[in-house]
Amino acid sequence: MQILNGEKITLGTCYYPEHWDEALWREDLSRMLACGIEVVRIAEFAWNKIEPAEGVYNYDFFDRFLDVAEEAGMKVIMGTPTATPPAWLTEKYPECLNAGIDGTLYRHGLRRHYNYNSPVYRKLCGNIVEHMAGHYGGRSCVIGWQIDNELNCEANEFYSESDTAAFREYLQKKYGSLEKLNEAWGAVFWNQTYTDWKEVYVPRPTVSGGVNPHQTLDYLRFISESTNEFARMQADIIRKYIKEGDFITTNGLFGHVDYQKMAGESIDFITYDSYPNFAYDLNNYSDKDEMKDRKWSRNLTETRAVSRIFGIMEQQSGAGGWNSRMMQSTPRRGQMTLWTMQSIAHGADFVSYFRWRTCTFGTEIYWHGILDYSGRDNRRLAEVGDIYKKVTALREIAGGEYEAAVGVIKDYDNIFDAEYDKWHERIEKQSQKALFETMQKTHTPMDYVYLTEKTGAEDLQKYRILFYPHPAILSGRQAAVLEEYAAKGGILVFGCRSAYKDWNGKCTMEKLPGVIAELTGADIPEYTAIAPDREVMVRWGEETFPAAVFTDLVDCAGTGKQEAVYISGDDAGMGALVSRQVGEGKVYYYGSAFTEGAVRAFLKEACAENPYGNFIAVPEKCEIAVRVKEGIRYIFVLNYSDTPAEITVLEKMRDMYTGKEVSGSLILEGYGTVCLRRSCDR
Ligand code: GAL
Numbered sequence: 001m002q003i004l005n006g007e008k009i010t011l012g013t014c015y016y017p018e019h020w021d022e023a024l025w026r027e028d029l030s031r032m033l034a035c036g037i038e039v040v041r042i043a044e045f046a047w048n049k050i051e052p053a054e055g056v057y058n059y060d061f062f063d064r065f066l067d068v069a070e071e072a073g074m075k076v077i078m079g080t081p082t083a084t085p086p087a088w089l090t091e092k093y094p095e096c097l098n099a100g101i102d103g104t105l106y107r108h109g110l111r112r113h114y115n116y117n118s119p120v121y122r123k124l125c126g127n128i129v130e131h132m133a134g135h136y137g138g139r140s141c142v143i144g145w146q147i148d149n150e151l152n153c154e155a156n157e158f159y160s161e162s163d164t165a166a167f168r169e170y171l172q173k174k175y176g177s178l179e180k181l182n183e184a185w186g187a188v189f190w191n192q193t194y195t196d197w198k199e200v201y202v203p204r205p206t207v208s209g210g211v212n213p214h215q216t217l218d219y220l221r222f223i224s225e226s227t228n229e230f231a232r233m234q235a236d237i238i239r240k241y242i243k244e245g246d247f248i249t250t251n252g253l254f255g256h257v258d259y260q261k262m263a264g265e266s267i268d269f270i271t272y273d274s275y276p277n278f279a280y281d282l283n284n285y286s287d288k289d290e291m292k293d294r295k296w297s298r299n300l301t302e303t304r305a306v307s308r309i310f311g312i313m314e315q316q317s318g319a320g321g322w323n324s325r326m327m328q329s330t331p332r333r334g335q336m337t338l339w340t341m342q343s344i345a346h347g348a349d350f351v352s353y354f355r356w357r358t359c360t361f362g363t364e365i366y367w368h369g370i371l372d373y374s375g376r377d378n379r380r381l382a383e384v385g386d387i388y389k390k391v392t393a394l395r396e397i398a399g400g401e402y403e404a405a406v407g408v409i410k411d412y413d414n415i416f417d418a419e420y421d422k423w424h425e426r427i428e429k430q431s432q433k434a435l436f437e438t439m440q441k442t443h444t445p446m447d448y449v450y451l452t453e454k455t456g457a458e459d460l461q462k463y464r465i466l467f468y469p470h471p472a473i474l475s476g477r478q479a480a481v482l483e484e485y486a487a488k489g490g491i492l493v494f495g496c497r498s499a500y501k502d503w504n505g506k507c508t509m510e511k512l513p514g515v516i517a518e519l520t521g522a523d524i525p526e527y528t529a530i531a532p533d534r535e536v537m538v539r540w541g542e543e544t545f546p547a548a549v550f551t552d553l554v555d556c557a558g559t560g561k562q563e564a565v566y567i568s569g570d571d572a573g574m575g576a577l578v579s580r581q582v583g584e585g586k587v588y589y590y591g592s593a594f595t596e597g598a599v600r601a602f603l604k605e606a607c608a609e610n611p612y613g614n615f616i617a618v619p620e621k622c623e624i625a626v627r628v629k630e631g632i633r634y635i636f637v638l639n640y641s642d643t644p645a646e647i648t649v650l651e652k653m654r655d656m657y658t659g660k661e662v663s664g665s666l667i668l669e670g671y672g673t674v675c676l677r678r679s680c681d682r
Contacts, residue, residue, distance in 0.1 A: 008392075013037050013370065014041050035384045037384065038074070041076075042077070043081060079148075082129070111149075142246065152257050223256040247268040249267050274339065305450055309348075394657075430595075435594055437596065474515055494520060497550060538567065541563075544567070553571055560579065561578065577589070621639065639673065648666070655676060
């Protein structure tokens, strides 16, 4: 591959040849190359430029652009244009359109107004992809392909007639008979029993909103499946035509897609679209939000769970805004560099800025790229030049993996379940926020680890401690993999409400915590949401910290050991935490949602907090992220604040930007970053 090949970190930008006079192309590309941009992504919304009428293909426009690119020495990623079906298409085939839950069709005029399940749309998309890949795939400047644009962005629910037809098929395949479907969905409740497949629909408007929860769970799985099928259909076509070494990716990340599956079957790696300036969106700004743009590290952690080394297809480089929504400020001096380094520190070896020039027309007139409307040189362009110098100095890091000894386990069934189950949602949100923010504040790098059908204990063993906050749905197989992880020395922590649902989202009648009762040595005779007028504290040895949202009363059973109790609230004196020695490791069942205090206590217990504290001291407001390659650690320190930060380097290390040895006190200016090189075995 020409990017992500472990040799260097590459910069790119998103370019829209169809927005500009052709006379600008040559100059634009040479200006990009002059500041270190070596790749452009093009064509992802330009269906009409290639197929202006059904079945009429004209390749001239992009041929001319690719000629210019080849002459200039610019590399190109081609996007398939299926996120924006042409007007001729949706007018003739309205069944391709997506609909709102009430059945109203989303009409032409914006983007992503199509559905994945219309057979006509799949065929027409197949045609355009086949023609594009067939024609442009062999061009020497083309180095890879992007499928669609941001699958499931803007709309991640689908309610068209094609979706209902496909949903019925999906369910028929899954259950075989209506009796089984009725059983799985608990349809006897409120007389929902189905007597004909024609009565089964994707969710529709209901009296107080929401539909049968077991139906919803299947519906979300179905959307994910449809999205993946759509991506796979395109990937299979592109693979027939691409040159050896070229790649297929798509840009994300959005809801209702199992990206683990996508990574296994359609794409070579994922690219993420990183817009940290949403933290400074005037419509949603919250002073109380401590993390602000630092939160994007959470998304980058998600991205890394799909591909350890990944790309950024769109990295914010200007103010954000549509004419119809959002108003964001321009990145402050230094923030483009900070956000680029944030991406690289988490595992990006390709960073492409959105976009080169700011469009002077259309919905995104306020979505600024590197250049403003006039295209004149500006300070953001100068900052790209400076970033290029820095990434050149970081070259040897390429291919190095992010280092984390702490993992947070996730899986799509529970992500989907937590989306419509208000109890689950609330505890999950609380815990995920506390886990991420506490790891950030304590300088404890973490990974998200997806538990899929393919995950084995050996994939988990590198983590000293794994949190699996609230897996309401948990299978016996998953429990067995986790048991093996613990038996071999891992520390595993479950939070409240674990293992109380079956695969269809129905509650188990077994004693709680269901399939993990034996593994955890815990018995839960009673549970409650914490009433708004109650505060519940937990005591664990010397530590005292607040519980949040929910409490399971956690008693010991079998070989479990009582570790902590609630010391206030209605259940003061009752069990809050049980542990069990499992082989060489330990399993904990904690009865509440996680708070900062709880996370700190578990990290301390596992000796997992601040693993680099012996050789670098960093204030809480800075993030530490470490990549490792060939026995060398590359330690990034990122200052998200606008004021200087003092860090103390406790032994000599090399500053990668300057090549100089540094030690002692180091001042990072506001939004400043540094990357320090240190051998792993010192
Ligand atoms: C992304 C999208 C781009 C552009 C950008 C700014 O979500 O992929 O095409 O719209 O946001 O809004």
